[in-house]
Amino acid sequence: MHRLVYILFFIVFATQAQTKMNNTEATALKTKVKALANTTQTISSDFVQYKHLDFLDNDIKTSGKLAFKSPDIVKWEYIAPFKYSILFKDETLFINDEGNKSNVDIGSNKMFKKLNKLIISSVKGDMFDTTEFAIEYFKKDNNSLVYFSPKNEKFSKYIQTFHITFNEKGDVIEIKMIEPSQDYTKIIFTNKKLNTTLDNAIFTH
């Protein structure tokens, strides 16, 4: 019986590691994240991506670098175990697939424009748009965790929920994108630097 109480206590304690925020806390977080996002001119970061598929023994691990320059230039580059990058710049999506270069004009393509916007807002964490997402706020250890669930039916068929983890400064340290099947893609940022001068060469195709 004692043991059961201990176990129950432990479960309650463990689940309490992630608790819901009250409205004041949620507003404070939103303000902090938005303020940081608004003053962010550049971002450079390393990342590790884990693709989880329930039927696999191991997650598929890939890693690379992210570079962002305000207002809308983004380079998302995989380095290992293959080289592949996408670069959004000048209304164009430039793709470099192990040296094979191609580009897509996104000027008239709503979907790619949305993707560009989504990548920028998610790496900044600024997705607090209640017309687009149902939002839930949690505290997790010293960090904050926010669930953004797309309201658009077509979008939610791809991604059911984004779990974005923010550090104490309001900066994004982890993004988890959960599919309706519960398979997910988790991206962990390391060595993230804000507002450093980024060489233009990073953004050449």
Add this chain to the structure above:
Amino acid sequence: MRYLLISVCFFCFGCASFSKKNNFNPAAITGNINNPYFANPKQDYIYKANIEVYDNTFGGIFIVKKTDKHQHRIVFTTEMGNKLFDFSFNKDLFKVNYILDDLDKKILINILKKDFKVLISENLKTEETYSLNTTTIKKTTLDNKTYYYFETPELSKVIRANYKKEKVRFLFTKINDTIAQEIEITHTNIKLKIKLKSIN
């Protein structure tokens, strides 16, 4: 009469079977076909994929897992992890678990299903055997289509052919034990080429 003879000759020549046209020499059947490349249930098979379809090229991650004795799961995602399609094979049953709306075309799904079935089919009955230099060629039937399996001695090529002509070619290269590090699937009747490179 002479015209008839000539016509018959042409007809026969034109009808030379795929094996004759390619100078395969008939040989005694030595055993059935064994394809080891996606047969280990303990292995996650992960490939970087490159697909050329007509004049478009796109990439992604191609994932295969043997989930049970006669079951395989095949998933294709973008490099960024978004699922493009997710298929299950269970003996003769085939199920689309997910496919992106833009790719949800019956004709495309059928082509992919047929190609992937070849990749994951492990044991097939040899109907005829041929030799060509040092290569052993085994003929079999899979879902009513004729296939030729080339063993050198490891399985290095599979060709789907109708009576006369090659339709699809599967090449397995950089073979490392029971893993083909590189696989290329080329269709000759449509402009479609799938290149796979192992990344794990």
